[in-house]
Amino acid sequence: MDHRPAVRLAAAALLATTALLTGCSPTNGVGARDEGPARTDTVGHTAASPASSASPSPALERVDAVKLVMADEQVGKDVKRALKRCGANGYPVDVSYGKLTGAASADVVVNVMTCDSVGVGSYVYRPDGDRFRDVFRNEQPQVYAEIDRGDLVVTQKVYREDDQLAYPSSEDVITYSWSASEGRFTEQDRTHNDYSNPVGGGKAPTSDN
Numbered sequence: 001m002d003h004r005p006a007v008r009l010a011a012a013a014l015l016a017t018t019a020l021l022t023g024c025s026p027t028n029g030v031g032a033r034d035e036g037p038a039r040t041d042t043v044g045h046t047a048a049s050p051a052s053s054a055s056p057s058p059a060l061e062r063v064d065a066v067k068l069v070m071a072d073e074q075v076g077k078d079v080k081r082a083l084k085r086c087g088a089n090g091y092p093v094d095v096s097y098g099k100l101t102g103a104a105s106a107d108v109v110v111n112v113m114t115c116d117s118v119g120v121g122s123y124v125y126r127p128d129g130d131r132f133r134d135v136f137r138n139e140q141p142q143v144y145a146e147i148d149r150g151d152l153v154v155t156q157k158v159y160r161e162d163d164q165l166a167y168p169s170s171e172d173v174i175t176y177s178w179s180a181s182e183g184r185f186t187e188q189d190r191t192h193n194d195y196s197n198p199v200g201g202g203k204a205p206t207s208d209n
Helices: 003-023 030-051 063-071 075-081
Strands: 093-098 107-113 118-129 131-138 141-147 151-158 168-177 184-196 204-208
Touching: 003 030, 063 075, 063 093, 063 107, 093 141, 107 131, 107 141, 118 141, 131 141, 131 151, 131 184
Parallel strands: none
Antiparallel strands: 093 107, 107 118, 118 131, 141 151, 151 168, 168 184, 184 204
16 A cells, blocks of 8 residues: 555645744744834833923022121111020021012021020012022011911011010011012011910910901
8 A cells, every 4th residue: 555645644734733833933923023112112202201301490599597697788787786606506597498579599588586586687588690689677576487378477576665575465477478560578467466464474375366
């Protein structure tokens, strides 16, 4: 019997199976080759987008508040005399930075105190080129200025003739906003608090709007 036809059929079947397996190989498959670069491009664009759109925040320009106040010709002589070092604790000066006047960089609020924590002067300095300009000052003890949501809030203690420095009779809390058209701060709100006289000689505030 001649077995050559059966052998030829078996060989043909083996070749067909090998070709089918080779066609599904990841090395030669077009699908696998296309999918790889697509994933790489997507990740690349996602990672690059924040970097291309992000802008670094400008560095806060800190000032030497003592030097700023001492060089300010509008600051009273009494305040400058009171501005002294308190031993190893340095100068009694509080400094705040924030947006008050709409300037390109932060405004500077400086509170000058005595070594006994009595506020003797509050100032606002507005950046003007490479310098700072004095646009607000209050030199009536005790005074303290703060930045509150873009407004300037000044707390001013009020004394009667017989009041001790540690025990004022009342206080005014005044809120100012910057007027760009006038180039100055204008009063927006005022709250007056009277102090009672509890046992022990101290006083507690009672609000009077």
